[in-house]
Amino acid sequence: MAKQLAFFVDSDKCMGCFTCAMACKNQYHQEKGVIWRRVYPLAEEIYPHRERAFYSLACNHCENPTCLNVCPVKAYYKRDQDGIVVHEQEKCIGCGNCIRSCPYGAPQYNPVLKKAEKCSFCWQRIDAGLSPACVQSCPVDAIQMVDLDQFDATGLVHYAPGFPKFPALNPSVRFRLPKLPVVVRREGI
Amino acid sequence: MNSYETPLVLFTVFSQLSVGMVAVNAVRSFVGPESQPQKIRSEWLVVGAALLAGMIASVFHLGHPAGMARTLAHLGSAWLSREALSTGVFLGLVVVGIVLMRDKTNRGLIVLTALVGLLALFCMGMTYSPPSFPAINNVLPFVFFIVTAALLGSSVGLSFAPASKKPLVSSIFTISLIVGLVVYLIVPCIWLSGGEVMRQTGQSWIASPLYWARIIVGLALPLAVIWTTKKSPGWLWVLVLAGELMGRAVFFASTVHTATNIGGIY
Numbered sequence: 111m112a113k114q115l116a117f118f119v120d121s122d123k124c125m126g127c128f129t130c131a132m133a134c135k136n137q138y139h140q141e142k143g144v145i146w147r148r149v150y151p152l153a154e155e156i157y158p159h160r161e162r163a164f165y166s167l168a169c170n171h172c173e174n175p176t177c178l179n180v181c182p183v184k185a186y187y188k189r190d191q192d193g194i195v196v197h198e199q200e201k202c203i204g205c206g207n208c209i210r211s212c213p214y215g216a217p218q219y220n221p222v223l224k225k226a227e228k229c230s231f232c233w234q235r236i237d238a239g240l241s242p243a244c245v246q247s248c249p250v251d252a253i254q255m256v257d258l259d260q261f262d263a264t265g266l267v268h269y270a271p272g273f274p275k276f277p278a279l280n281p282s283v284r285f286r287l288p289k290l291p292v293v294v295r296r297e298g299i
Numbered sequence: 300m301n302s303y304e305t306p307l308v309l310f311t312v313f314s315q316l317s318v319g320m321v322a323v324n325a326v327r328s329f330v331g332p333e334s335q336p337q338k339i340r341s342e343w344l345v346v347g348a349a350l351l352a353g354m355i356a357s358v359f360h361l362g363h364p365a366g367m368a369r370t371l372a373h374l375g376s377a378w379l380s381r382e383a384l385s386t387g388v389f390l391g392l393v394v395v396g397i398v399l400m401r402d403k404t405n406r407g408l409i410v411l412t413a414l415v416g417l418l419a420l421f422c423m424g425m426t427y428s429p430p431s432f433p434a435i436n437n438v439l440p441f442v443f444f445i446v447t448a449a450l451l452g453s454s455v456g457l458s459f460a461p462a463s464k465k466p467l468v469s470s471i472f473t474i475s476l477i478v479g480l481v482v483y484l485i486v487p488c489i490w491l492s493g494g495e496v497m498r499q500t501g502q503s504w505i506a507s508p509l510y511w512a513r514i515i516v517g518l519a520l521p522l523a524v525i526w527t528t529k530k531s532p533g534w535l536w537v538l539v540l541a542g543e544l545m546g547r548a549v550f551f552a553s554t555v556h557t558a559t560n561i562g563g564i565y
Contacts, residue, residue, distance in 0.1 A: 150562035165562060176430060182370040182379040203369060204362015207379050211429035215558025224362025274496075274557045274565055276430055 114173065114193035114258045115231060116282035117245075119165055121270070122289055123252035126151065126164040133247030134168070137232065144218045146229040147244055152288070156271045163288035165273065166253050168229035168244070169216035170281030171195045177208035177217055177228070185226075192257075193282065194231045202226055213274050214281065231255075258282060304551040306360035311423060312451070312543050313353030314386060315444055317346045317393065318416035319452020323471060325413035327456075327464050328406045334461040336402035342459035343397045350390055378425040385419035420444050432554050434490050434500035443550065446482060447543050449475035454521070454536035469531040476525070480518045483510075483546065495565050496557050503553040509545045510553070517542010 126149055134140075134147040147168040157163040171188075175195045178186035185201035186208070188194070197208075197217070202225040208217040209226055217228040232242035236255075240246070245255050263284055269275040270285040324342065333339060358364045370383040392412040399405060424441025453472035460468045487510070490501030504510050521535045557565075 148561075153563040155564050156562070167561065179376045180379060180426075180429065182373050182377045182383065183366065184373050201369075202362075203364075203366030205370070205379065206360065206362075207377075207426070210556075211431050213429075213431040213557040215431075215556065215561070219362075271564070272562045274561065279430065 112193060112259075113191065114171070114282050115236070116171065116256050116258050116261070116284060117168070118254040118256045118261070118266070118284050118286075119167070120252045120254070120286040121152075121163055121165055122286050123250045124149075124164045124166060124288075125250060125252075126162060127249065129247050129249060130166050130244035130253055133243040134229070137243040140218075140227070141220050141222050144220055144227065146216075146218065146227075150272070152272050157288060157290070159291055161291055165270065165285070166244070166248075167214065167273075167283070169195060169231070170214055170279075170283045171231055172276075172282065173280035174278060176211045176213070176279055180207045180211045182207065189233065192233075192236070194233050194236075196230060196233060197226065197228050199223070199225050199227060213276050213279070256284070258284075304360065305548075306356045306358070307551060308544060308547040309356035310353045310360075311427075311444065312447060312540070312547050313349045313356065314389075314423075315420065315448040315543075316451040316455060316540070317350040317353070318389070318413075318420055319448030319450070320346045320349070320456050321393070321396075321409065321416050321452070322413045322448060323452040323456040323468060324404075325406075325409045326471070327460060327467065328404060328409050330464060330467060333404050334463060335459075338459045338461075339400050339402060339404055340397065342456070343393065343400060345455065345459075347390075347393045347397050350386075350393055354386065354390065378422055382419065382422040382426045385415065385422045389415045389419045416448075420448060427550075431556050431558065432496075432500070433494060433557060434497045435550075435554055439486065440550075442482060443546075446475065446479045447547075450479055450517075450539050451536065451543060454531075454539045457531055457536070458533045465531075469525075472531055472535075473522070473525055476518055476522045480514070480522065483514060483518065495563065496555050496560055499555040499560070500553070503555055504549060507549050507553045510549045513542045513546035513549065517546060 128149050131147045131149055150165045150167060152163045171194055178195060183201050183203055185198050187196055189196060204224040209219055217226045220227050235242060242255055245253055267285045267287055270287060358367060371380055373380045392415055396408055396412055421441060424444050427440040428435050430436050453468050453475055457468050487501045487504040490497045517539050521538050525531055
C-alpha cells in the first residue's frame with residue numbers, strides 16, 4: 111500500500127470546542143461562509159445521551175477521490191509521497207462539479223474568487239516538518255495525523271455511524287467512537 | 300445546500316430539446332420522404348437555436364467562463380469533459396445539417412446527428428449522477444433526460460412534420476407524456492422507501508410546489524387536452540417546455556446531498 115496520510119478522529123476525546131475549525135480559519139483566512147473543517151454533533155439516535163459527541167471532519171483525502179475524477183480541467187492531483195489530495199486553484203474554472211459530486215461536502219465554493227477550494231491537509235506545513243493547523247491546535251489530542259500504513263487501527267472504525275459510507279472512494283479518515291457515559295444509580299433512594 | 304442552478308436548468312432542457320427534435324426527425328426519415336421541403340431548414344434552425352441557447356446558458360454556471368475550452372482536458376475520467384465534447388460534436392453536426400439540408404433531407408446525416416445527440420444525453424446523465432446524491436446516483440438522470448428529449452422533441456417537432464407524418468409524431472408525444480407521468484409520479488415514491496438521504500429526497504420533491512406544477516402543467520394538462528380533443532394542438536409544446544423547466548429546477552434544487560446529514564443516521 112502506498113503511503114497515505116489520514117486524519118484520526120478520536121470522538122471519545124472530542125468535546126466540540128471548535129478549536130480545530132478556528133485554527134483552520136486562522137491559518138487560511140477563508141472567505142465568509144467558506145469552511146474547510148466542520149465539527150458535526152452526532153444525532154441523538156446515534157449518541158442517545160444528554161452529553162454530546164462530535165466528529166471533526168474536513169477533506170478525507172480519499173484513495174479514489176471523486177473531486178479528482180470529475181474535475182474537467184484536472185485541477186486536482188493526489189500526491190505520490192503521502193496521498194494528500196491537492197486542489198490547484200489556479201487551474202480551477204469554478205464549474206462546481208467537484209462541489210456537487212463529493213459526498214462529504216469537502217470542496218467549497220469561494221464566492222470572491224469564483225473557484226472551488228478545500229482542506230489541503232496543510233501540505234505546506236507538512237513539507238516544512240509541521241503538523242496541520244487543526245491537529246496542532248486540538249487541546250485534547252482528539253484529531254491526529256496518522257500514516258495508515260504504519261497506524262495500528264485496532265478498535266477503530268472506518269465508517270462510523272453518521273459518516274456516509276462510500277467504499278469506492280475509500281476515504282482515509284479513521285474514527286474512535288465515543289463511549290456512552292455510564293449512569294450510576296443508587297438503589298432504594 | 301442546493302440551488303436552482305438556473306444556467307444548468309436552461310442548458311440541459313434546451314440541449315435535450317434539440318436532441319429530441321433530431322431524434323424524432325430521424326424516426327420520421329424512415330417512413331418516407333418529407334413532403335414540405337420549405338420546413339426542413341426552419342426545423343434545423345430551431346434545433347440549432349435551442350442548442351446554442353442552452354450552450355450559452357451553460358457558460359454562466361462557470362466562475363471563469365474564459366476557461367471553458369479547458370473543460371476538454373480530462374476526457375479520461377471526467378464525464379463533464381465527455382459531455383462538453385459530445386455536445387460540441389452534436390452542435391457541429393447540427394450546423395452541417397443547417398448548411399446542407401435546404402430543401403432536401405439527408406437521412407444519413409440526420410441519423411448520425413441523432414446518435415451523437417443521444418451519446419451527449421448519456422454523458423449528461425453520467426455527469427449529473429454523482430455519488431453525493433444517492434437518489435440519482437444511478438440511471439435515473441439519463442431516464443429523466445431521455446423523457447425530456449422525447450417530450451420536447453415530439454411536441455415541438457409536431458409543427459414541422461408533414462401532415463402524413465403527424466400521427467406518428469403525435470403518437471410519440473402521447474406515449475412520452477404517459478411514460479413521463481408514470482416515471483415522475485412513481486420515482487419519488489420509491490425514494491421514500493430508500494436510505495435516509497434518498498428518503499429525504501423523495502420527501503423534498505413531493506413537498507415542492509414546482510414538482511406538482513410540473514406534473515400538472517407539463518404532463519397531465521397536455522395529456523388531458525389530447526384525451527379530450529383527440530388531437531395534438533401545435534401549442535402544447537409551450538406547456539411541456541414550462542413543465543420541463545420547472546421539473547429540472549426541482550431536480551437541481553430539491554435532490555438532497557449526503558453531506559447535509561453527516562452526524563445523523565444514513
